[in-house]
Amino acid sequence: MDLATPPVTSPSAYSPSKETVRNAHISGRAAYDRLVAEAEADHEAYWARLAREFITWKTPFTKVLDERNAPFFKWFEDGTLNASYNCLDRNIERGLGQKTALIFEADDGAVTHVTYEELLERVCRTANALRSLGVQKGDRVVIYMSMSVDGVVAMQACARIGAIHSVVFGGFSSQALRDRIADTGAVVVLTADQQVRGGKHLPLKAVVDDALALGGCESVRNVLVTRRTGGAVPFTAPRDLWMADLLAVQPTTCEPEWVSAEHPLFLLYTSGSTGKPKGVQHSTGGYLLHAALTCKWTFDLKPEDVFWCTADIGWVTGHTYIAYGPLALGATEVVFEGVPTYPDAGRFWKMIQDHLVTVFYTAPTAIRSLIKAAESTPTAHPRNYDLSSLRILGSVGEPINPAAWEWYHQHIGGGRCPIVDTFWQTETGGHMITPLPGAHDLVPGSCSLPFPGIAADVVDEAGNPVPWGQGGILVVKKPWPAMIRNVWGDPERYKSSYYPQDFQGRYYLAGDGAIRDAVTGNFTITGRIDDVLNVSGHRMGTMEIESALVSCTRLVAEAAVVGRPDDTTGEAICAFVVLKGTLPAGPDAAAIAGELRSWIAREIGPIAKPKDIRFAENLPKTRSGKIMRRLLRSVAKGETSTQDTSTLENPAILEQLGQAY
Ligand code: ATP
Ligand code: MG
Numbered sequence: 001m002d003l004a005t006p007p008v009t010s011p012s013a014y015s016p017s018k019e020t021v022r023n024a025h026i027s028g029r030a031a032y033d034r035l036v037a038e039a040e041a042d043h044e045a046y047w048a049r050l051a052r053e054f055i056t057w058k059t060p061f062t063k064v065l066d067e068r069n070a071p072f073f074k075w076f077e078d079g080t081l082n083a084s085y086n087c088l089d090r091n092i093e094r095g096l097g098q099k100t101a102l103i104f105e106a107d108d109g110a111v112t113h114v115t116y117e118e119l120l121e122r123v124c125r126t127a128n129a130l131r132s133l134g135v136q137k138g139d140r141v142v143i144y145m146s147m148s149v150d151g152v153v154a155m156q157a158c159a160r161i162g163a164i165h166s167v168v169f170g171g172f173s174s175q176a177l178r179d180r181i182a183d184t185g186a187v188v189v190l191t192a193d194q195q196v197r198g199g200k201h202l203p204l205k206a207v208v209d210d211a212l213a214l215g216g217c218e219s220v221r222n223v224l225v226t227r228r229t230g231g232a233v234p235f236t237a238p239r240d241l242w243m244a245d246l247l248a249v250q251p252t253t254c255e256p257e258w259v260s261a262e263h264p265l266f267l268l269y270t271s272g273s274t275g276k277p278k279g280v281q282h283s284t285g286g287y288l289l290h291a292a293l294t295c296k297w298t299f300d301l302k303p304e305d306v307f308w309c310t311a312d313i314g315w316v317t318g319h320t321y322i323a324y325g326p327l328a329l330g331a332t333e334v335v336f337e338g339v340p341t342y343p344d345a346g347r348f349w350k351m352i353q354d355h356l357v358t359v360f361y362t363a364p365t366a367i368r369s370l371i372k373a374a375e376s377t378p379t380a381h382p383r384n385y386d387l388s389s390l391r392i393l394g395s396v397g398e399p400i401n402p403a404a405w406e407w408y409h410q411h412i413g414g415g416r417c418p419i420v421d422t423f424w425q426t427e428t429g430g431h432m433i434t435p436l437p438g439a440h441d442l443v444p445g446s447c448s449l450p451f452p453g454i455a456a457d458v459v460d461e462a463g464n465p466v467p468w469g470q471g472g473i474l475v476v477k478k479p480w481p482a483m484i485r486n487v488w489g490d491p492e493r494y495k496s497s498y499y500p501q502d503f504q505g506r507y508y509l510a511g512d513g514a515i516r517d518a519v520t521g522n523f524t525i526t527g528r529i530d531d532v533l534n535v536s537g538h539r540m541g542t543m544e545i546e547s548a549l550v551s552c553t554r555l556v557a558e559a560a561v562v563g564r565p566d567d568t569t570g571e572a573i574c575a576f577v578v579l580k581g582t583l584p585a586g587p588d589a590a591a592i593a594g595e596l597r598s599w600i601a602r603e604i605g606p607i608a609k610p611k612d613i614r615f616a617e618n619l620p621k622t623r624s625g626k627i628m629r630r631l632l633r634s635v636a637k638g639e640t641s642t643q644d645t646s647t648l649e650n651p652a653i654l655e656q657l658g659q660a661y
Pocket of ligand 1: 527
């Protein structure tokens, strides 16, 4: 948006129904305002109250926040706890032993229910197996597994013995895996023979072997292999061990390791959409608190809910909203091995119907691709399924374009389910800015207001507050319990990335731009800071142009916009577009590009017309499905990229983007 133009309040706001408000944990705007006021009056007392309510402590904490070594903040440091105890034993002690914890659906549709008691037993055996190999508190364990009960068990088992897990997404290459193993100095790698996705068997163990052979992973003593497919895999004795052999001789109980609240629970590498991935280090106490709290308030989770977060455990969303948050609340959740398009693009909708899912949480990239599929394949359309069990929908990972939001709301939510558009990051541990279903009016494209206790705001380059209605830089002005504690092994990078001197090290810098609505104060994320364009002195967020392109629903399935240097206008706008139809070339492509320029001129203004438009069958994406803008920037400039593409899912796409119209 142009900073000089008067702000516009988004016209379409959806208010929650009376019933939603009445039944919600945070019931009504006044309830939200009271929590915000409580946190503002005494930030530490607010978080301490919740930490006592949501966590069972072995030793209660006496100190809340320690800022002496800022920005290396500590929360609840002298309190001790165990994350796995809080997620498992505690629920069983409360009588939930026979309740289903996980509903696992395999790629081929086979369904397994795992109760809290069964889950605890599996976690204990696995924890004992790790201990039997000498794994100790503070040791790192890399988990390279696909979506599975065993994957969740592996994470919980590490937590039980105080080992620090680092999950690496099962789609990563041997090189990316090697880099992460080497960076963490892991002593054990947990993997499976193979993984099954979309009917195909894909290697896991063989990739681990390749990664270890690349060198630099001498810290690894053992590789533990779970059987998934029974496919033949290379095996190196005595380093490699079958998990089943180890588990067979383990006791079914395991005393938890009680750790300080500040003990690292896990390391997780960011998705790399802006640069080399960073090993984000999270704490045990503060992290678990926010995981449980946000599950309860943002998703309004109740004991009878069936929650389904479609993220992979390789991403932070799969940590907070699969492995920890729902279990800490004693919830029932779906874990899905496969992909949304197999056997057809109706898979998600069928699973919602079959498992009576009530709260569904997915990413805009999935929604956009399923819209495209539903329009081209009538049998995959959600109208063929009974989605009436749903009550709340969520979105995460990227800004959700208003057009995709409306489709999600109408076709999946039947016009009745609130959508929580949750803004957060690997580094923040859990939701930062998000609607609460019973408290906020929803505006498509806006993530609404900060979670109570999160001091998010928008400032200018000097760190001064900007008035509502003007775009700026998103910051968090106070530390919060679930925040990143360090970049593993690189404290300087932690400081320079998140507490830069630009703001005298006072504020946490998210790296995203935002604008607050002039009237409601609602936040809209405008894209990464690097993605704010300056065209002839007009500052525009790339997100706004992307959303305008995607709102041309007749032609456009997906779009990304970046800037490139331009002699006359300073920066020029380059749009990368995936059409709903086939990939155009020559005069056809030029004609469509012309049509899209006129569309943008009408939707935003002639100043926002892209100078270059490039078409492809897909956009270059990270393995977590995010558009890789740094690559697009170098394509826009016409550079041959020398960038780190280890996290790129579909390298072949770069070829198609060569031609600008
Ligand atoms: P890297 O930090 O390595 O560049 P990344 O930032 O993509 O990778 P993540 O931590 O997975 O890694 O993603 C967080 C980012 O995703 C946010 O900073 C923001 O840009 C974007 N994001 C997540 N959720 C939302 C949302 N609801 N609305 C807008 N943007 C979102
Ligand atoms: Mg990031």
